[in-house]
Amino acid sequence: MDDRNFYDVVVVGGGPAGLTAGLYLARACYRVLVVEKETFGGQITITSEVVNYPGVGRTNGRELTEAMRVQAEGFGAEFLMAEVTDLELDGDVKKVHTDRGVYSCFGVLIATGAHPRMIGFPGEAEFRGHGVAYCATCDGEFFTDKEVFVVGGGFAAAEESVFLTRYARHVTVLIRGDGFSCAEATAQVALSHPKITVLTNTQVEDVSGDTALRRIRYRNSRTGEETEFSTGGNDTFGVFVFAGYAPDTDLVKGKVELDPQGYVITDRNQKTSRDGVYAAGDVCVKNLRQVVTAVGDGATAATELEKYAAAMQTKTGLHPQKPVRRDAAPERNTKAEAKQSSEGGLFPPEMRQQMDVIFERMERKLVLELCLDDRPVSRELKGYMEELAGVTDKLTVRTGTGLPEAELPCVRVLKEDGTETGLAFHGVPGGHEFTSFLLGLYNAAGPGQPLDDETRARIQGIGRAIRMKILVSLSCTMCPELVAAAQQIASLNPLVTAEVYDINHFEAMKDRYNVMSVPCLVVNDDEVMFGKKSVQQLLDKIG
Incomplete structure (x- = not known):
């Protein structure tokens, strides 16, 4: 067993429940x-x-959870940006x-949360x-x-x-029941808004249109109007x-009991229902799904997992490495770091941690080719890529040409010899796209994210040109x-971009693709799809 990848507990999900569990365990x-x-x-x-949130007068979700993550990291919790593809939950070591x-680990905490639910009225799926x-x-x-x-008519609708x-210009709220079901204070803000x-x-009867939404029909259930x-x-x-x-429980269907x-x-x-496997947060059966209840679930689960991990250490004789505390480091101003990151000035420590791991594993060097115009966003992209390349010898930056003005600014990812990898980003890959951009570099340089042999063969077997x-x-x-x-598929097949x-x-x-929601996937300039997709789901669409 590789001691580097052996843990007392692996937490699947990095929301408030998972972050709290990480803090308590570390x-x-x-x-x-x-x-x-x-x-x-x-x-x-x-x-x-x-x-x-008790003790915090006013904040936003990102600042609150980033404070949780930094606190957990201070006690030695480790973090990995990755997708869990399978769980083996039998035996003492999972x-x-x-x-x-x-x-590998003794205990697993499922904290995968939930995703928005569709209602199912006619036209909902068609006009997504x-x-x-x-x-919002x-x-x-x-x-x-x-x-x-x-x-x-719940909390989310009111907020x-x-x-x-x-x-x-104006918002009309359609509630199936007699009124909002959330706290009166939250409802009142919406009710009193001009x-x-x-x-x-x-309730909605149906929505319809042509290339975009043009009509909605709704009915009062009491009057029939x-x-x-x-x-x-x-x-x-x-x-x-x-x-x-709807709960994100695909990973544990058939493995633990669900309602x-x-x-x-x-x-x-x-x-x-399975020893050594706990769950916390919105993925669980519960009456109230709020940050404060998720935090409570995470603390409770972590305390029980401490006992379980201790018992397993005694039973198996296996002892994972102890966490390395980081709370002796200088106090960090997470709000300032977030601002610096959004401005492209500096990469926060958690980003640097991801970058160092990925750059260390990259097998080949890459070239970041910049195609720019004279807009401020081009200057931002240039500074962002130069700073990124400045932290590793695996990347170099050069200026390119040949793209039409409508495609600028753009960074194209090339192999060291200048050949195409099929990957490009138009704009500046910051915000939530920073990690996916790093993973794209990792996949282009190799070895890339692991895939099972069947999926890899399926990707490499694509025999027609696909432009995504x-x-x-x-x-x-x-x-x-x-x-x-999409980037992982493109990195493994030269016919795919x-x-x-x-x-x-x-x-x-x-305007061209009539886009009113993201993410939007356009395949070969004619097929338009919406919503997030895994490698397997994407292959089902394009393979």
Whole structure:
């Protein structure tokens, strides 16, 4: 067994529950690895205002969870940005398979959270990405000065309807029941907002249109009155669905007991039906899904996992390395670091940690070829890439030409001899796309993220040219998974290309493909798809 990849506990999921568990376990001197595939902090990172977390007067989701992560790291918790692909949960030593290697451990904590749920009204799936959306932070800007409808009556619907007033001309909330089901203080903000109209006992009958959403029909369940809203002409509008969440439990189906809705069933100590496997946060059966309850779940599970890991150490005679505390380092100003990162000035320590690991493993050198114009975003891209190359001898920067003006600015990833890898980013790969860009470099340079033989053969067996354009927003938490999957496929087959566009800098592409949601995947300039996808799911679409 490789001692470097052997832990007391592996936590699957880096939201508040997983971060808290990491903190508790590391502080108790148990070696713990927190694995997250998208962004540390989870769903709460897209929440612009948090005012009900005890002891914290007012903050936002990203700052709150980044403080949690830094605190856990200070006690020696380790973090890995990767996708967990399989779990082997039998025996005393369990195995967690990821796209960046296999990790052994005594205990596993499932903290994978949940994702937005679709309602199923006619037209919902058809117009997803063309008017129907599920994330106000990711997609709200697409509906600037347009009418917006919010479907739902819970906390998310109340909070996000207020957020959407930053962009929308007017917001109409359609609630199936008698009123909001969230806390009165949250509901009142929406109810009293001058740009929001709330309609109760109302449900969507259908939505329709052509290339974009043009009409919504809804009905009052008490009076039977039916209302139709239509934009007229070529204008469109938005429908944001906030109808609760579905648990992310695909990894543990058939391995631990789930309820009929797919949530993990645990006892009062967060233990699942399998020894050594615990669950915490929104993935569990529970009455209240809030940051504070996720944190409580994570602390409870971690305390039980401490006992379990100690018992397993005694039983097996195996002892993982002790965590290395980092809290003696100078105090970090996470808010200042986040600001510096967003401005492209400095890479925060957690980014540097990811970069060092990836650059150390890269087998070949790469060239970052910059195609620029005279806009400020080009200067930002140039500075960003030069700084990135400045921390490793595996990357060099050069100036390129040959791209049309509509494609600028762009960084193309080339092999050391100047041949194409099929990977490119148009804009500046910051925000949530920083990690996926690093993974793209790792895949292009080799050895790349691990894949099973069947999947690798399937990728290499693609025999036709496939040009993938991925339209993203740097604030979107769902985009990186699709980007990383597309880049991995392109890195293994010279017939496939994967070019990423920050849609905020390419308005013409947004109009050309009628994009009102991200991530958006365009295949060979004609097939348009929306939503995050894994390598397997993407292969099912293009293979």
